Ligand code: SF4
């Protein structure tokens with residue numbers, strides 16, 4: 615099982631994590647005028663491929679295996 619964390623202060627809402635995740639874990643949301651990525655899918659679906667970490671140019675995503 616994996617824990618996915620997103621530092622929303624670093625997130626620039628580029629959408630690359632949404633596009634790259636094979637299991638549709640991420641979605642972009644907008645709140646109080648700030649757009650950012652959040653974990654919207656089931657974290658249990660994460661396979662630990664780390665492509666989200668690799669694709670995020672802001673270093674906002676961390677995936678840790680429990
Ligand atoms: S790839 Fe990184 S910067 Fe882009 S939306 Fe996802 S978390 Fe935000």
Ligand code: SF4
Pocket residue numbers: 616618634635636637638639659660661662663664665666667677
């Ligand atoms: S590690 Fe892979 S499966 Fe897990 S959230 Fe990132 S892109 Fe999706």
